[in-house]
Amino acid sequence: MTRRTVARALVHLSLVLATLVVLLPLTVIFLTSLKSSKEMANGSGALALPDDPLNLDNYVTAFRDGQMLSAFGNTAVILVVAVGGTILIGSMTAYAIDRFRFRLRKLVVALFLLAALVPGVTTQVATFQIVNSFGMFDSLWAPIALYMGTDIVSIYIFLQFIRSIPVSLDEAARLDGAGAFTVYRKVILPLLKPAIATVVIVKGINVYNDFYIPFLYMPSEDLGVISTSLFRFKGPFGAHWETISAGAVLVILPTLIVFLFLQRFIYNGFTRGATK
Amino acid sequence: MTDTTRRAARPVPPAAPAGPKRAPAPRGARLSRRLTPWLFLIAPLALLLTFTYAPIANMVAYSFTDWDGVSPELNYTGTENYTELLTRSELFEVFLVSGYYLVASVVQIVLALYFATVLSFDVRFRSFFKGVLFFPYLINGVAIGFVFLYFFQDGGTLDSVLSLLGVESDHAWLGTPFSANTSLAGVSVWRYLGLNFVLFLGAIQSIPGELYEAAEIDGAGRWHQFRHIIAPGIKPVLGLSVVLSVSGSLSVFEIPYVMTGGATGTETFVIQTVKLAFQFNKTGLASAAAVVLLLIVLAVTWVQRRIVPDEKVDLV
Numbered sequence: 001m002t003r004r005t006v007a008r009a010l011v012h013l014s015l016v017l018a019t020l021v022v023l024l025p026l027t028v029i030f031l032t033s034l035k036s037s038k039e040m041a042n043g044s045g046a047l048a049l050p051d052d053p054l055n056l057d058n059y060v061t062a063f064r065d066g067q068m069l070s071a072f073g074n075t076a077v078i079l080v081v082a083v084g085g086t087i088l089i090g091s092m093t094a095y096a097i098d099r100f101r102f103r104l105r106k107l108v109v110a111l112f113l114l115a116a117l118v119p120g121v122t123t124q125v126a127t128f129q130i131v132n133s134f135g136m137f138d139s140l141w142a143p144i145a146l147y148m149g150t151d152i153v154s155i156y157i158f159l160q161f162i163r164s165i166p167v168s169l170d171e172a173a174r175l176d177g178a179g180a181f182t183v184y185r186k187v188i189l190p191l192l193k194p195a196i197a198t199v200v201i202v203k204g205i206n207v208y209n210d211f212y213i214p215f216l217y218m219p220s221e222d223l224g225v226i227s228t229s230l231f232r233f234k235g236p237f238g239a240h241w242e243t244i245s246a247g248a249v250l251v252i253l254p255t256l257i258v259f260l261f262l263q264r265f266i267y268n269g270f271t272r273g274a275t276k
Numbered sequence: 277m278t279d280t281t282r283r284a285a286r287p288v289p290p291a292a293p294a295g296p297k298r299a300p301a302p303r304g305a306r307l308s309r310r311l312t313p314w315l316f317l318i319a320p321l322a323l324l325l326t327f328t329y330a331p332i333a334n335m336v337a338y339s340f341t342d343w344d345g346v347s348p349e350l351n352y353t354g355t356e357n358y359t360e361l362l363t364r365s366e367l368f369e370v371f372l373v374s375g376y377y378l379v380a381s382v383v384q385i386v387l388a389l390y391f392a393t394v395l396s397f398d399v400r401f402r403s404f405f406k407g408v409l410f411f412p413y414l415i416n417g418v419a420i421g422f423v424f425l426y427f428f429q430d431g432g433t434l435d436s437v438l439s440l441l442g443v444e445s446d447h448a449w450l451g452t453p454f455s456a457n458t459s460l461a462g463v464s465v466w467r468y469l470g471l472n473f474v475l476f477l478g479a480i481q482s483i484p485g486e487l488y489e490a491a492e493i494d495g496a497g498r499w500h501q502f503r504h505i506i507a508p509g510i511k512p513v514l515g516l517s518v519v520l521s522v523s524g525s526l527s528v529f530e531i532p533y534v535m536t537g538g539a540t541g542t543e544t545f546v547i548q549t550v551k552l553a554f555q556f557n558k559t560g561l562a563s564a565a566a567v568v569l570l571l572i573v574l575a576v577t578w579v580q581r582r583i584v585p586d587e588k589v590d591l592v
Contacts, residue, residue: 011394015401018391019408021466028433029423046426046436089320096316108317115328117577121527121546122570125553125562126335127327129345149323180312209416211530216554227418231534241426248419255414263407266414270471271478 026252033058033245040242058246065236066247070222071229075208078140078225082147083203086154087196094158095184099170116152124216131217142217143225147207154199157272161195162188201262201269208255226251332570338563345559357564367565370545373457374525377544380461381521385514387465388472393502396480406477413470421534424463453541460532460542467531468524472517479510519580523573545569 032040034050036057044050062068097109127146128137136142165188173183211227218225224232230247237243259266339357343350361367391409395402412420427433428449438445450456483505491501529546532538538547545565553562 011399015391015394015399015405019405022408022412024437025423025427025433025466029426032426043431046429046431046433047440089323092316093320096313100313102310102313105313108321111321111324111329115324117574118328118332118570119523119527119573121529122566122573123328123331123335125549125559125566126331126338128553129334129559130326130330145323146327149327155320180316184316205414209414211417211534216550227416230416230418230422233422234534241429244422245426248422251416251419255416256411259407259411259414263403267406267410267474267478270413270474 029245029248032241033249035242037240037242040240058242059250061243062233062246062250066233066243067221067224067229068226068247068250071224071226074140074223075225078143078147078214079204079207082144082207083200085144085148086151086203087199089148090151090154090158090199091162091189091192091196092184093155094162095188098159098162099167112152112155116156120146121212124212128216136217138218138220138223140218140223143207143210143213146213146217147203147210151203154203157195157198157202158192160272161192165191197265198269198272201266205255205266335563335566335570338560339567340564341560343559344557345553346557350560353560357561358568360561361564361568367548369541370543370548371526373542373544374528376457376461377464377525377528378522380465381468381525384465384469385472385517385521388469388476388517389514391469392473392476392480393506396477409473410470412467413474415467417467417530418534420463420467421531424459424466424531425535428459450536450540456536456540456542460535463531463535464528475513475517476510479513480506483509515580515583519577522576526569526572 028046031048031050032046034053034055035044036051036055039051093112097105131137131142131146134145136145169187169191170183173187178186209227210225211231214223214225214228215231218228221232230251233244233247237247340352340354341350342353342356391405395406395409399405429435430448434449435445435447447455449459487505488501491505496504527546528544529550532542532544533547536542538544538551546569549562549565549569552558552565
């Protein structure tokens, strides 16, 4: 064996090891979700296979008693409105900043840039009071407003993209009598499609997975989103790992499906979104 | 029309000042032209000021008071909250917990760098490994918390694997502060490695391939290629990762909150602030804590920008 083949073998070994480390905890949760409570009580080892691989009882329990259906509903509403709003707000901001020269433009840009440096978790103590004073506390509006209002990443993605759209297209439309708004709607927005796809992916995953904001702002039981509803499993299902596992799998599964279908776009979205 | 098409066909540098130059318009039209950008900016600016700048201003103001967050009564107490933060050692201990996550993020960055380098060359099942390494980053934090709560349980995944390997352990992984924090920091590496990995991978792949070929002709081995081509090529992303790690380590919340609720010495700064503000109604003290955290994060970012000037941040 040459040195090179040894090196190659070691590289492959490290990759296989990493794969095990990533997949093992997830596989065990999936196996546990298929076990009956009797099996669990009899001390079925974590790595043991379930007696009946088609036992979906825990999923039924998780869905019904864990209110996962309403959680998925609430998450969907927040997701659609917040992501839609982010696209509208982000693209409008980028359009105004890139296509117009106006007084205070530099100040506006600086305000958005500076806001990017403030981590969301730090300001929630005070943000809470403001959200509360609008009467949005404990309603779906609180997360929607917060997700829409603080998204600097999407503004940046749109800005990068608008810059690559030739200004001559705007001018042509304007000479045909289009106003600024028509230019935005008919020329800019359709050409922003790839950037919109990026924002939908990055923002969508963030909103779907966020725990902090819904946890603080929507304490009501019927206002659970998937992460807060799953968190509440800790109470009623206590040590019932088979039910908790089923809940976790229910939450992870949609992410896995989306990832498998949109892999390439998701990678691109994150490299473009995070290197702001 | 002919004139328009000719103008449209001419390539215009994207950085050129926007807006067609027209003959001076009548006063009304000029006013509406000046107002146009603001029509687009009203909503974004209103949201930005309401949900980012107003809270910061309020937070600084609250931090000098003894407000409980509910009552209309509020007394100005000067810097008392800040003194309390700095002198009550149990309030300051949460920063030591961040140390675990800070160490973990060094491990995380090194591992991500290794895997990104390895997988940017030709390896069998490359996209499979890529997917496996990145996927944890996309998983819901609460679900990850439960997955690893079971992982570290007595007789859970980890114990089973160890006994399979012949190592008997009746170690309570989340039982002592040291082992609990190490375990939680390990979960954090598991979760966030993928993001660093994908960022590094993207940066490495944007390095032109001819550079490697030239290096190989010159007889440079993999290590030299890494040191002289890859490392300088990904410097900006590396700088960004360091900032994300530091601010991330200071603002850890989800994983310890879901897994231990902050018990056995795993309370982090954000868990403490949330408890102070929303359980013990100490809005004033919690605000002061948040101001301190904000200042640290801003300082770190500022230092990073000094050391690695990021030419990519050109919003203007």
